Amino acid sequence: MIEVLNFHKRFGRHTAVSDLSFTVKPGELFGLLGPNGAGKTTTIRAMVGLTRPTDGVVRVGGFDVWKDPVRAKAAFGFIPDRPYLYGKLTARELLRFIRDLHGKGSDHDIERWLEFFSLEHFANELIETFSHGMKQKLTIITALLPDPPVLIVDEPMVGLDPRAAKLVRELFQDYANKGRTVLLTTHSLPLAEAVATRITVLDRGRVLGMGTLDELRETTRTGVGGVEGESLERIFFRLVEEEEAERKRARELETA
Numbered sequence: 001m002i003e004v005l006n007f008h009k010r011f012g013r014h015t016a017v018s019d020l021s022f023t024v025k026p027g028e029l030f031g032l033l034g035p036n037g038a039g040k041t042t043t044i045r046a047m048v049g050l051t052r053p054t055d056g057v058v059r060v061g062g063f064d065v066w067k068d069p070v071r072a073k074a075a076f077g078f079i080p081d082r083p084y085l086y087g088k089l090t091a092r093e094l095l096r097f098i099r100d101l102h103g104k105g106s107d108h109d110i111e112r113w114l115e116f117f118s119l120e121h122f123a124n125e126l127i128e129t130f131s132h133g134m135k136q137k138l139t140i141i142t143a144l145l146p147d148p149p150v151l152i153v154d155e156p157m158v159g160l161d162p163r164a165a166k167l168v169r170e171l172f173q174d175y176a177n178k179g180r181t182v183l184l185t186t187h188s189l190p191l192a193e194a195v196a197t198r199i200t201v202l203d204r205g206r207v208l209g210m211g212t213l214d215e216l217r218e219t220t221r222t223g224v225g226g227v228e229g230e231s232l233e234r235i236f237f238r239l240v241e242e243e244e245a246e247r248k249r250a251r252e253l254e255t256a
């Protein structure tokens with residue numbers, strides 16, 4: 001379970017996220033979408049204990065990430081948008097280290113994951129020799145090896161080849177189907193449309209729309225030219241373009 005309650009984040013005078021609230025329950029795969037600078041990574045960083053909220057509460061697995069960080073962090077696996085790994089370890093050494101740190105997972109699990117991502121022949125190579133995609137696969141394994149109840153994922157597909165991207169997409173779906181909680185940000189609208197059970201569209205730190213795909217279709221069905229049955233791409237652009245038009249009108253009124 002992930003709970004974000006009235007989350008605000010300001011950097012100096014700039015508001016990155018404003019009054020964001022949502023809950024992701026076990027079994028859900030929640031997609032956090034939005035244009036560049038919308039506040040997605042800022043929200044994720046608050047969830048994983050890397051950015052302190054200016055206001056509001058973020059709980060993961062029932063634990064306040066800032067008041068009870070150790071228990072909160074034991075409840076989730078985090079896949080950041082860029083892999084941060086120890087280059088001087090081999091893949092197998094890193095995975096054994098992660099296993100020992102969490103006290104979860106076995107040698108058998110490590111070998112199974114390496115094979116799943118076709119990394120078994122590179123397991124004794126230093127990570128610094130890995131390609132970006134191989135590092136990304138290894139990062140995904142480090143998050144999944146302890147089998148956490150919550151998975152938090154920032155832009156998972158960058159650098160993955162089409163086969164690996166398909167594997168990862170199915171992996172996240174299976175994870176949620178097993179009753180775990182998954183939150184992911186992505187710029188890939190087809191990916192979000194394929195896997196997310198619920199979606200939030202952010203722009204400039206504010207929520208433009210939240211709900212299932214059907215609910216978003218409902219809220220964006222605006223009279224003539226309604227979008228019934230249309231793709232997430234159309235819904236996304238409609239929400240973002242309406243917001244942009246609204247801002248333009250407000251600016252014109254100010255200068256009138």
Ligand SMILES: Nc1ncnc2c1ncn2[C@@H]1O[C@H](COP(=O)(O)OP(=O)(O)OP(=O)(O)O)[C@@H](O)[C@H]1O
Pocket residue numbers: 011014015016034035036037038039040041042043
């Ligand atoms: N450490 C920081 N200091 C100052 N401003 C920041 C900082 N981190 C983020 N911001 C600002 O907060 C806003 C939201 O940034 P964020 O990285 O959360 O967006 P995003 O939705 O993840 O974007 P992208 O899709 O480009 O990754 C942006 O205006 C960004 O400039």
